[in-house]
Amino acid sequence: MVIIRLAWRSLWRNRRRTIITVSSIALGITLALFLISMAEGMYKKLIDDAVRMNAGYVTVENKEYARAPSVDLVVPSVSAIESLALNIPAVKSVKVLIVGQAMISTGSGSIGVGLIGVDPALERALSPIARTITQGRYIQEDDERGVMIGSGIAERLELEPGMKLVVTCNDSTGELVNEMLRVTGIFTTGMEEAYGYLIQVPLGVARRIFSIGPDEATQVGMVLSSPDRQNEVIALLKKDLAGGNLAVLPWQEVMPDLAGFMAVDKGSNYVFQGIIIFLLSFTILNTILMSVLERNREFATLLALGTSPVLLRCQVLIETMFIGLLGCGLGLGIGGSISWYFHTYGLDLGSLFGENLTITGFAVDPVIYNYIGVDLFAWLGGLVFLLTMLIGLYPAFKSTRFSIVDVLRSR
Amino acid sequence: MNDLIRLEKVVKEYRDNGVPVKALDSVDLVIEQGEFTVVMGPSGSGKSTMLNLIGGLDQPTSGLVKVVGKDTSVLSGTELSRLRLYKIGFVFQAYNLVPVLTAYENAEYVLMLQGRPASERRERIMGLLKTVGLTGLENRFPRELSGGQQQRVAIARAIAPEPDLVLADEPTANVDSKTSESLLDLMMQLNADKGVTFLFSTHDPAVMQRARRIIRLKDGRIDADEENPRG
Numbered sequence: 021m022v023i024i025r026l027a028w029r030s031l032w033r034n035r036r037r038t039i040i041t042v043s044s045i046a047l048g049i050t051l052a053l054f055l056i057s058m059a060e061g062m063y064k065k066l067i068d069d070a071v072r073m074n075a076g077y078v079t080v081e082n083k084e085y086a087r088a089p090s091v092d093l094v095v096p097s098v099s100a101i102e103s104l105a106l107n108i109p110a111v112k113s114v115k116v117l118i119v120g121q122a123m124i125s126t127g128s129g130s131i132g133v134g135l136i137g138v139d140p141a142l143e144r145a146l147s148p149i150a151r152t153i154t155q156g157r158y159i160q161e162d163d164e165r166g167v168m169i170g171s172g173i174a175e176r177l178e179l180e181p182g183m184k185l186v187v188t189c190n191d192s193t194g195e196l197v198n199e200m201l202r203v204t205g206i207f208t209t210g211m212e213e214a215y216g217y218l219i220q221v222p223l224g225v226a227r228r229i230f231s232i233g234p235d236e237a238t239q240v241g242m243v244l245s246s247p248d249r250q251n252e253v254i255a256l257l258k259k260d261l262a263g264g265n266l267a268v269l270p271w272q273e274v275m276p277d278l279a280g281f282m283a284v285d286k287g288s289n290y291v292f293q294g295i296i297i298f299l300l301s302f303t304i305l306n307t308i309l310m311s312v313l314e315r316n317r318e319f320a321t322l323l324a325l326g327t328s329p330v331l332l333r334c335q336v337l338i339e340t341m342f343i344g345l346l347g348c349g350l351g352l353g354i355g356g357s358i359s360w361y362f363h364t365y366g367l368d369l370g371s372l373f374g375e376n377l378t379i380t381g382f383a384v385d386p387v388i389y390n391y392i393g394v395d396l397f398a399w400l401g402g403l404v405f406l407l408t409m410l411i412g413l414y415p416a417f418k419s420t421r422f423s424i425v426d427v428l429r430s431r
Numbered sequence: 432m433n434d435l436i437r438l439e440k441v442v443k444e445y446r447d448n449g450v451p452v453k454a455l456d457s458v459d460l461v462i463e464q465g466e467f468t469v470v471m472g473p474s475g476s477g478k479s480t481m482l483n484l485i486g487g488l489d490q491p492t493s494g495l496v497k498v499v500g501k502d503t504s505v506l507s508g509t510e511l512s513r514l515r516l517y518k519i520g521f522v523f524q525a526y527n528l529v530p531v532l533t534a535y536e537n538a539e540y541v542l543m544l545q546g547r548p549a550s551e552r553r554e555r556i557m558g559l560l561k562t563v564g565l566t567g568l569e570n571r572f573p574r575e576l577s578g579g580q581q582q583r584v585a586i587a588r589a590i591a592p593e594p595d596l597v598l599a600d601e602p603t604a605n606v607d608s609k610t611s612e613s614l615l616d617l618m619m620q621l622n623a624d625k626g627v628t629f630l631f632s633t634h635d636p637a638v639m640q641r642a643r644r645i646i647r648l649k650d651g652r653i654d655a656d657e658e659n660p661r662g
Contacts, residue, residue, distance in 0.1 A: 021543075022536075022539075022540060022543040025532075026529065026531065026532065029531035029532070030531055033530070321527040322529070323512070324486065324488055324515065324521050324527075325516070325521060325540065325541055325544075326512050326513065326514075326516025326517070326519075326541060326544060328512045328513075329508060329509075329512070330509075423489075424488045425488050425489045428488070428523065429479065
């Protein structure tokens with residue numbers, strides 16, 4: 021079609037201007053794609069670490085537990101729930117947790133801690149704590165008195181692997197209980213809330229300390245094959261567990277601080293990208309409008325020859341489309357390549373933030389792996405392309421808003 | 432003979448700094464199919480205005496302009512575009528070729544808009560470019576052609592769809608006398624062979640000598656309308 025040919029060649033009439041505009045779009049997309057993919061990569065890693073260390077992407081707990089966490093608010097028939105969950109294809113593994121408050125004491129002093137009962141075998145595969153042992157070894161299922169402690173606790177109470185400590189707490193019946201445990205290992209996650217506050221014991225030990233039944237726990241967490249399947253798993257579990265005293269919660273409700281931080285951070289990130297794209301839109305508008313206004317005589321001739329105004333506006337929109345496609349294609353290509361590199365090899369922020377990078381109290385690996393997904397490419401490319409086309413509407417409208425006679429008469 | 436163009440009591444008024452100026456004042460004119468007519472007169476006499484009204488590029492302030500049997504004042508923008516596309520060819524003083532299209536593509540443009548098949552377009556345009564003496568220059572862009580060559584392309588573009596009417600606004604103003612003669616030869620030949628009606632506005636004596644009818648405009652009125660025995 022002749023207007024496509026005209027549009028393409030007109031685009032290169034002012035080569036430098038077209039190259040600058042296409043480059044501006046490409047640069048904007050490259051920057052936005054890289055920053056968003058890095059942020060998404062960081063969020064995904066942060067969520068993944070947090071849910072693995074805590075109660076999974078989906079958590080089953082007593083309906084009252086979230087309001088006032090207490091060891092007497094238990095989930096009964098844990099093994100049945102576990103089997104039920106493992107039958108859902110999206111569920112990769114099930115974490116059974118007993119979480120309570122306690123006081124630990126040694127000859128050097130006493131501090132309050134969060135005591136978590138875990139399945140050591142599963143935790144070794146899932147939790148970042150098991151990967152950050154600095155001394156000793158991780159607890160085992162048959163450790164009758166074994167306990168993992170954070171490096172902050174070890175420092176304050178002058179503890180080392182093999183040394184003893186006394187746990188004091190209220191059990192599920194409200195009785196004050198004491199239990200002597202022996203340190204098997206010390207971990208440090210880079211997150212003070214973890215290494216300065218948490219201790220981990222095998223599930224059996226936690227049940228014994230808190231007087232919780234063998235098939236009971238405070239939380240049952242599901243680790244999923246993909247976070248995208250969270251809603252599907254929640255719906256299935258809610259259906260299966262309906263009528264009981266249990267709540268099926270997404271991680272966002274179990275860890276509202278983290279979810280809140282991400283919402284705010286994502287929001288500010290998108291506002292920043294929005295400003296870049298908004299500024300970019302002026303460059304696009306300027307280019308297309310200038311290219312239309314300086315061709316009034318040509319457009320007047322084409323109209324005189326019988327070209328319909330609609331066809332002429334289409335030509336301007338096709339030129340806009342070419343600019344958009346070239347800019348978006350180039351930007352997605354360059355931005356995608358950079359993001360792919362950091363998706364594969366990671367971006368080490370250790371030199372900027374140190375090895376102990378934490379975000380809203382959650383430890384983050386200083387090596388960030390960018391997120392690469394078709395969805396990100398599609399919406400970012402689609403958004404900028406759509407914006408370019410919308411910007412092109414005004415110059416297209418302007419392209420036929422003149423008197424043919426006046427323009428042809430002008431020299 | 433059929434009336435191709437009919438102007439009845441046509442008035443065209445412009446406002447110049449708020450003052451109304453009559454470019455055409457109560458003009459009556461009939462031009463029949465196959466005529467080779469020149470409109471002449473001093474600058475500001477209304478020649479270009481008349482051609483613009485006949486070409487549907489402008490509307491009269493009052494009066495009737497009928498082209499190919501159609502009253503241009505009642506046609507919509509789209510209908511006027513179609514009238515120009517299928518019935519009228521334009522040749523401009525400044526050639527007005529599309530700079531990003533080659534000579535061949537410029538000549539082909541209207542045929543493409545009309546949706547003619549590629550084979551027909553090719554055959555017709557190559558033949559026309561040969562007729563206007565541009566064989567071998569098909570792939571040159573306007574900037575690579577002389578003024579005369581560009582005007583030949585413009586003429587080829589105007590006559591390629593075999594319109595009923597070609598309106599030529601001072602077509603020889605920017606070319607040398609030799610080129611002017613050859614362009615006129617070409618247009619006369621097309622008039623004779625294909626029956627294409629030509630209406631020129633010009634100051635060029637060479638054009639006036641060839642015209643069969645000369646209309647003289649003065650102050651927006653037809654001062655004289657005469658047959659040219661030498662045309």
